[in-house]
Amino acid sequence: MTISYIAETAGVSIPTVSKVINGRSGVSPDTRARVEALISEYGYRKVNRRNMMELVFGELEDMWGIEVIRGVERVAREHRVGVVLTEFGPRRDTGEHPIDETLARRPACVVTVAQLSEEQRDQLRAKDIPFVVFDPTTELPDGVPFVGATNWAGGRAATRHLIELGHRRIAMIAGPDRVLCCRARLDGYRSALEAAGLSADPGLVVRTDLTREDGRTAAIGLLNRAERPTAIFACNDLQALGVYQAARELGLRIPVDLSVVGFDDLPITALVDPPLTTVHQPLTEMAAAATELALALGRGEETPQVGLELATTLTVRESTSPPVCPPE
């Protein structure tokens, strides 16, 4: 399957086919359509480049990496595009930065879970490789394409669920302020409290890292307060599992003595005892959307939306129930 065969069959010259394939101007719509029809009929594919895209991770996450990969794979397969998987994180030692290798491969587009630096983004732009940032953790300049989740709405929904169950003293284990999605979840929590006419007690908000151990420590602090919270909303599922540990150590039963809500809906949360009520992030769909967007940009299409957030949903399981003796 060569350009010359396509050209002969279409009754046009080789350069014309070349232009169509590379999306250049200077071809009439008619001719373009005819050539494109033949290209898809014969399954012609450029050998050198542009039938590959790249999925870049900072570090492959144990818990949710697979769901992202699955979404990217699905869409890439539909478009007959191969996916090169790259991990940036673990090595800084060798002189060459992994981004150089990504650049050298000239992928059709990049979906990046890693937070690229301004410089790295410029490098990609310079090589005309469009990219989409997956679930950005920091504020991005306008015009940088991204796909995220509705973190604020998720935090709000989780908190409202607890309020509707009758909880009044609802604590939050929040994440680091520098991580954008953590701030959004915290603000969602506050917003739900405010909407319900409840005052947010600053003493019931603890900022800590997104690990199980930090969740445990924070929960122990909260649960040892004079007026114990009846519910804890954790910024992510790992922290929520730390709350489980703390509750066990303090002899508190979930959900009878303490309701717990997490965030992320990791596969493991359905398997713990009791199964965790948590805010579901549609990671696979987010990854699929990011890939569609990146591929569209790679084809040079004008996309109406370069940034979007997909809706989170509350998955109610068994770690939440009405408080035993409603306070106040």
Added chain:
Amino acid sequence: MTISYIAETAGVSIPTVSKVINGRSGVSPDTRARVEALISEYGYRKVNRRNMMELVFGELEDMWGIEVIRGVERVAREHRVGVVLTEFGPRRDTGEHPIDETLARRPACVVTVAQLSEEQRDQLRAKDIPFVVFDPTTELPDGVPFVGATNWAGGRAATRHLIELGHRRIAMIAGPDRVLCCRARLDGYRSALEAAGLSADPGLVVRTDLTREDGRTAAIGLLNRAERPTAIFACNDLQALGVYQAARELGLRIPVDLSVVGFDDLPITALVDPPLTTVHQPLTEMAAAATELALALGRGEETPQVGLELATTLTVRESTSPPVCPPE
């Protein structure tokens, strides 16, 4: 970086450099060495092919896919080889099989977690693409390269651990007989019992699928027997988590009333309550070894070993203890 630049610098003709790069004959050792030195000095790489390898999954596994990917990534990065990730499983609808796309990409080599058919293996051989089977589930013909784990030894170690704790009525929830690693684990269990002079009660072995739900059902059956086993060895961690469910439902405490051992050491097993004693499969190291092997085959090297199994190790956590009243 072009062939002509290398040729000029080396003081040879372009065809000569081309021959060196493609590993063809008709170049003197001297010339070849000189050209190769320049190629590695300037980091010249063929654009078309052979700086990519392919990692093929049947279906991306929630629980351990990431660990495999991580091992492959690490080694591929060291060798400056990109990794294309492909998922075979979920689609049969489109006429073209994913293997065709893998073949069309002409990777330097393939590491496959999917069980390839004889025909698919032949296709790869025909295109001169070497491959290594990761953790084969069925018997492979001699000479097919593979990397697995010592399943028999793992099953033996798990069972011996229970025997050493004083257990005598040790049940096993085994996997399907057609899956090779399940048979090996079962035989390891039997072998440990025999070595300890214990008779294997066939009534204490249940064959079922490798899911949590099947583990739960099997465990309920076992725990309702007149002479209840004091320990259960499950063929994988998901089944072991099903045993946890069953124990909870029957009001049995782990490990006081029942010891449980799993197999795989999924990340989640450290997080459940109590943390699960399980046989660790070195998935990342297995993946790294498979990749080293595949890349070596791709370079046309003679490798001393085309099949190997990496050692499993027993990870003792808190789901095993001596039986409360040792039977007999």
Added chain:
DNA sequence: CTGAAAGCGCTTACAG
């Protein structure tokens, strides 16, 4: 063993 020559698939600059 070496490289001049022909050729392949593709792109680019430009004349019409």
Added chain:
DNA sequence: CTGAAAGCGCTTACAG
């Protein structure tokens, strides 16, 4: 908008 012409990077067949 179209394609003849020149050119690029590489490979192949073959003369020396």
